[in-house]
Amino acid sequence: MTNRPPDHWRAWMVETAREVEAGTLDPGCAVADLYPESLLRATDAALQAFEDEVCTLREPSDKAVFETVERVVLSLNAIDGDGQHGGAGFCTEEREQLCEYIDRTLSEHGVDVAALAARRGIDRAEITDRWRDW
Template sequence: MSALGPTILGMAISPPENWRALVAQEARELAAGTLAPECAAMAELFPESLLKATDDALQAFEEDIRALREPSDEEVLGAVERVVLDLNAINEDDEHGGAGFCTDEREQLCECIDQTLSEHGIDVAALAARRGIDRAEITDSWRDW
């Protein structure tokens, strides 16, 4: 999806949409003169290449989950693994000028993954419990970011 409209994953707005809002707010503040240029960093932190790649990965994940019918734990975790590996590659890609996912972004991405699963009928807490992990650790096996 372009920066002109929200990217919807199930019922949630994707994290990149939140980040685009931060970039837009900063641009408005710069234009109004209420923010000094040397204090501006959002466009550097969130270049469109990073946002688009992240949108694409999350959208593919949502499509993978939506396509599952009575999924096994392995199928669900396979989809989680794929999106996390995609996000790892995005985070490490030099195309984004050194931008990547920091703590707040990581938390938003994990929350989005959890919410996408839940919106498609996956009991994330039960899945995690069957694996002997906390629901917040569902991405940890593959996550580098």
């Protein structure tokens, strides 16, 4: 199973703290509150729900796959825009990681994402665009 983006974000925070402690990173350059735990937990929960739903898809129609993508994207929109994380949210790098995660998770469960997107006349990188605010 693909690692979730919050796993990468947590690892980055641990590494940043190590670098500050070792003196190899100026504390002023470390952004300790970039990923508050509330953001990480909420994102993990949304991605877990997505994974659970994808696991139930057996020979899904395009409509069923896109509905699953829509639900996770709307959940992530709510997390990013809910103001509950001290101003933290999804920036460019996080957005890219989330989109890649959605693509990889679908692919790991047998969805041909490139073909799915092509049938809609879009690029595979655009499968979240219709609903995505982040």
